[in-house]
Amino acid sequence: MTGSLILEVKNLRKVFDQDLFKKKQVALNDVNLAFPEGSCTALMGHNGAGKTTTIRTIFGLIKPDHGQVLFKGKPLTLEDKRSIGYMPETNKLPGNLSCEEVLWHQLRVFNPKDLKSKHYKEAIEKQLREVGLWEHRKKRVGKLSKGMGRRLSWAQATIHRPELIILDEPMSGLDPMGHQLMSRLIRQLHEQRVSIILCTHELWAIKELCDHVHIMKKGQLVFSSLTPVPGQQSSQQLQHFLAVSGTSAEALRSMQETSGLPSWGDIRKHSYRTELWFKDYPDAVKWLQACLSKGLLVVDFRKSSGLDEAQLISYFAEDQIA
Amino acid sequence: MRAIYAVSMETFLRLRRDKIFLPAALVGCGLLIMSGLASYWGVEEFFKILYDLGSVAWLFTGATVAIFWGNKIISDSRQEGSLEVQLASPISRSAWILGKFFGLLAALFLLACLLLVGWQAIYLGYGMGWLPTRDLIIFSMLSLGWVIMGAVSIFFASLATAAIALFCSIWLFICGLLSAPIMQALSPETPAGTRKAVELLAGFWNLHLFNLSGYGIGKDFISQAELLSRVGYGCLLVGVFLSLSCYFFNRRDIVS
Numbered sequence: 001m002t003g004s005l006i007l008e009v010k011n012l013r014k015v016f017d018q019d020l021f022k023k024k025q026v027a028l029n030d031v032n033l034a035f036p037e038g039s040c041t042a043l044m045g046h047n048g049a050g051k052t053t054t055i056r057t058i059f060g061l062i063k064p065d066h067g068q069v070l071f072k073g074k075p076l077t078l079e080d081k082r083s084i085g086y087m088p089e090t091n092k093l094p095g096n097l098s099c100e101e102v103l104w105h106q107l108r109v110f111n112p113k114d115l116k117s118k119h120y121k122e123a124i125e126k127q128l129r130e131v132g133l134w135e136h137r138k139k140r141v142g143k144l145s146k147g148m149g150r151r152l153s154w155a156q157a158t159i160h161r162p163e164l165i166i167l168d169e170p171m172s173g174l175d176p177m178g179h180q181l182m183s184r185l186i187r188q189l190h191e192q193r194v195s196i197i198l199c200t201h202e203l204w205a206i207k208e209l210c211d212h213v214h215i216m217k218k219g220q221l222v223f224s225s226l227t228p229v230p231g232q233q234s235s236q237q238l239q240h241f242l243a244v245s246g247t248s249a250e251a252l253r254s255m256q257e258t259s260g261l262p263s264w265g266d267i268r269k270h271s272y273r274t275e276l277w278f279k280d281y282p283d284a285v286k287w288l289q290a291c292l293s294k295g296l297l298v299v300d301f302r303k304s305s306g307l308d309e310a311q312l313i314s315y316f317a318e319d320q321i322a
Numbered sequence: 323m324r325a326i327y328a329v330s331m332e333t334f335l336r337l338r339r340d341k342i343f344l345p346a347a348l349v350g351c352g353l354l355i356m357s358g359l360a361s362y363w364g365v366e367e368f369f370k371i372l373y374d375l376g377s378v379a380w381l382f383t384g385a386t387v388a389i390f391w392g393n394k395i396i397s398d399s400r401q402e403g404s405l406e407v408q409l410a411s412p413i414s415r416s417a418w419i420l421g422k423f424f425g426l427l428a429a430l431f432l433l434a435c436l437l438l439v440g441w442q443a444i445y446l447g448y449g450m451g452w453l454p455t456r457d458l459i460i461f462s463m464l465s466l467g468w469v470i471m472g473a474v475s476i477f478f479a480s481l482a483t484a485a486i487a488l489f490c491s492i493w494l495f496i497c498g499l500l501s502a503p504i505m506q507a508l509s510p511e512t513p514a515g516t517r518k519a520v521e522l523l524a525g526f527w528n529l530h531l532f533n534l535s536g537y538g539i540g541k542d543f544i545s546q547a548e549l550l551s552r553v554g555y556g557c558l559l560v561g562v563f564l565s566l567s568c569y570f571f572n573r574r575d576i577v578s
Contacts, residue, residue, distance in 0.1 A: 016575075059410040061576040081412040088410075092403025094332065096339050101332075108328035109411050156407070 005073070006164050006195040009033040012057055012067035014219075027053045028064070029219045034226050035164075035212075037072075039303075040186070040196040041226075042206040045216035051199045052089060054216070055166055059086065071164075082110055085162035089169045089199075091149035095142035099133050099152050100124055102141060103159050110160035127155045132181070147178045154185060164195040171202055183209060211239065211303045240284035243300035244291055245273045252276065259290055273299055325413040326421040333395055333425020338432065340394070346387045347433055351440030353379030358444035369539045372444070377464060377535035380437060384468035388430055389491045392475025395422045397484035400576075409576055416568040419480060423564055426472045434465045456543055460534045463549075466556040467532040471495055473563035480571040498529035532556060 014028040028050050035041045043051050056062040058069050058076070071080040093102055103124045107115070115123055128134040131151040136144065144152065150173065157165055170182050186209050190196060198210060206213055215223035225239070244252070249267050252274065256263065264287070266277040278284040284301070291298050337343065357375030361368050399405035399422075408418060438461060442453055474494055478487035501524035508517055531552050537543050544552075 056406070056576070061406060061409055063573075063575060078412050078414055081410070084410075086407060086410040088403060088406060090403065092407050094336060094399075094404045095402055096336055097332070101335065105328060105332045106411070108331065109325060109408070109413060111324055 004037050005034050006037040006071070007033075007035040007058070007076075007197070008070040008073070009054065009058065010068050010070065012054065012069075013065050014053060014057060014062060015065055027219050028057065028067075031067070031216070031219070031221050033214050033221060033224075035195060035197055036226070037195050038193040039211040040190050040198060040209055041212040041214065042210040043197055043199045043214050043216065044201070044206060048218075049216040050219040051216055052168060053219075055086075055168055055197075055199065058166070059084075082112075082160070083163040085157035085160065085165040087153045087157040087165070087167045087170055089172065091141075091144075091146065091153050093141040093149060093152060093156070096140055098138050098140055099128060099144070099155075100137040102152060102156055103127060106156050106159055112160045114161070123159060127159045131155045131185070146173045147175060150174055150178065151181070154182070158185075158189070162194065164197070165189065166197045166199075168199045169201070170198070171200065171205060239303050240278045240281050241300070241302065242276045242278075242284055242287050242291065242298065243270075243273045244276070245297045245299045247274060247296055249274055255290065255294065261286055261290055275300075325417040326424060329408070329413065329418055329421020330424035330428065333422050334428040337391055337395065337425060337429035340391070340429075342387065342390060343429070343433070346383060347436040350379065350383035350433070350437045351443075353383060354437060354440040355444060358447065362448070367539070373460075373535040373539060376441065376444075377460065377533055380441075380461060380464045381467055381529075381533065383437065384430065384433065384465060385471045385495055387433060388426070388468040388472035389475045389488070389495060391426055391429065392472040393479045393484055393488050393491060395426060396476060396479035397487065401484075406576060415572045419476065419564065419567050419571055423473065423476055426476070427469060430465065430468050430472060434461065434468075437461075456537070459543075459549070460537065463532045463534050463552065463556075466553065467529050470529070470532070470556055470559050470563070473560045473567075477563040477567040477570075480567040481574070494527070495529070497523075498527050502528045502530045 010032055012028045012031040012033075014026075016025045016027050031050065031054060033043070033054070043054065045051050053062060057064050059081070060076075069076045071077075071083075074080075094105075097105070104120065107117075107120050107123065124137075125134065128137050131154055133148060133151055133155065136148065141149065141152065150170070154170065157167070167186070170186070171179055174182060183205065186196065186198070190209065196209075198205065200206065212225045213223070214221055214226070249269060252267070255261065262278075262283040264276040264283075265279050268275040268277065276284075276287055278287070281303075288298065288301050354376055357372060357379055360375055361371035396405075399408070405418075409415060413421070438453070438458075441457070441461065445451065445453055471491065475487065475491040478490045481487075482490065501520070505520050505524040508520060512520075534544055
C-alpha cells in the first residue's frame with residue numbers, strides 16, 4: 001500500500017496550550033491517515049474535529065508534538081511542496097493585488113519545472129479563462145465577490161499543476177453555479193489522475209467525487225474507508241458501483257441467476273435508480289457489460305467511497321464518539 | 323533566493339499601492355520644504371536650521387512609515403490569511419521574513435528618492451544648485467535609521483499581535499532617540515550602577531549615531547572610518563533583528 005500512497009500522516013499529535021490557567025486542548029490525538037496516489041480522498045468531520053489542524057500540520061504551519069508527514073514515502077520537504085496545491089477554507093488572498101498578479105506571484109514562488117517564465121502569461125490567461133475570471137483579471141482581490149474569490153483561490157492552487165491538491169471546504173459560500181463549476185473542476189483534476197484531499201461537510205460531494213473517506217472526530221480518526229480503525233463500525237470495502245435506472249432489485253436478482261453474474265456486495269434503492277456495489281472492479285465490469293447488453297439504462301458507473309449518506313451522518317452523531 | 327525575490331516583489335508592489343505611501347511622501351516633502359522656509363525666515367544661521375529641521379523631518383517621516391509598514395506587512399498577511407497560503411508553498415519561514423524585509427527596503431528606498439527630490443527642490447529654490455555628496459551621505463545615514471526601525475518592527479510583528487508590535491516598535495524608537503541625551507544629561511552624583519546601565523543602553527541602542535546633520539554645516543565631515551563603522555553597526559542591528567525575527571517566527575505555530 002505504501003508504494004501507492006502520495007501522502008501519509010503518521011501518529012500525529014498536537015496539544016495546544018491555551019494559557020496558564022486553562023487546561024490543554026488536544027487537537028490531534030495519534031492521527032494516522034493515508035492518501036492514495038491519483039485518488040480523491042475526503043477528510044470529513046465536525047467543526048473542530050481537527051481537519052484544518054491536520055492540513056496545517058501537513059504544510060508545517062503547525063508544529064506537531066509527535067508524528068510525521070510522508071510524501072511518497074519520505075518525510076515531506078520544502079521541495080516536495082512544489083508538487084502540492086492548497087486551497088484554504090476561506091479566501092486567503094492578498095487584498096490589494098489583482099487576479100493576474102496573484103497568479104504571477106504563485107508562479108514565481110513555485111517556479112514549475114515544465115513551465116518557462118516566458119510562458120507564464122499564457123498559463124495565467126488559460127487559468128483565468130478556465131475559472132471565468134479573465135474579464136476581471138485587472139480587478140483587485142479586495143473587490144471580488146466571495147464566489148469569484150473562491151474561483152481565484154482554485155486558480156492559485158492549481159496553476160503550477162500540482163500532483164496533489166488539498167482543498168479545504170472548496171464549496172463553502174458558493175452559489176449553485178459556483179458549486180457546479182467547482183465540482184466540474186474537481187472532477188477534471190481527478191480524471192487527470194491528480195491526487196485530491198477534499199475537506200468537506202457536503203455529503204453529496206463525498207458521494208459524488210471521492211474514492212475514499214476518512215472521518216475525524218475530536219482530533220481522532222474514527223473511520224477510514226482505506227484501513228479499518230479500532231472501534232470502527234464496519235470496514236467499508238465496497239468501492240465500485242453501478243447505477244441503473246428503470247429496473248427493480250428483483251429483476252436484477254433474476255438477471256444474476258440466469259446469466260451467472262457475480263454477486264454484489266450491496267444493493268441500494270434510490271428514488272429513480274438502483275445502485276449495485278462491488279468490492280472488486282472486474283465484478284463491476286461484468287455487471288456493466290451485462291446491463292448494457294440487456295439494454296438497461298446505466299446512469300452511473302465509477303469508483304466511490306462506498307459510504308451512503310445515512311452511514312456518513314451516523315458518524316456525526318454524538319454517541320458515535322470513539 | 324527565488325522565494326525571497328518573489329516575496330519581496332509582492333511586498334514591494336503592495337507597499338507601493340498602500341494608502342499611506344502617497345501621504346507619507348507628500349507630508350515628508352512638505353516638512354522638508356517647511357524646514358527650508360523656516361530656515362529662510364529664522365534668526366539663526368540658515369544652514370543650521372535647514373539641516374536640523376530637515377534631518378528631523380526626514381528621520382521622523384521615514385521611521386514612522388518604516389515602523390508602520392514593517393508591522394503592516396506581517397500583520398496584514400496574518401489577518402487576511404495570505405501568510406498561511408504562502409507558507410504552504412515552497413517558501414521557508416526565514417525566506418518569507420527576508421522577502422518581506424527586502425520588499426520593505428525597496429519601498430523605503432522609493433520613498434527616500436521622493437523625499438530627496440523634495441530636498442533638491444529646496445536647494446534649487448534657494449539657488450544653491452545640485453545636492454552635494456555630503457547631503458546624500460547624511461540622508462542615506464538617516465535612511466539607514468529607517469531601515470533599522472523597519473527591521474525592529476518586523477521583529478515585533480513576527481512574535482506579537484499588530485497592536486503590541488506597533489507599541490513596542492514606537493517605544494523602542496523613542497528609546498533610541500532619548501538614550502544618548504539621557505546619558506549626556508546624567509549628573510556627576512548619579513550612582514555608578516545607574517550610569518553604567520544607561521551607558522550600556524545608549525551604547526547599544528542610539529539612533530543619533532545615524533544622524534549626521536551636525537556635520538552638514540561644518541568644514542570637517544565625518545571621517546571615512548567612523549562613517550563605515552556606523553554603517554556597519556547599523557547593518558549589524560538590522561541583521562540582529564532579522565535573525566531574531568526568523569528564529570522566533572520559525573518556532574511558532576501559524577494559526578490565522
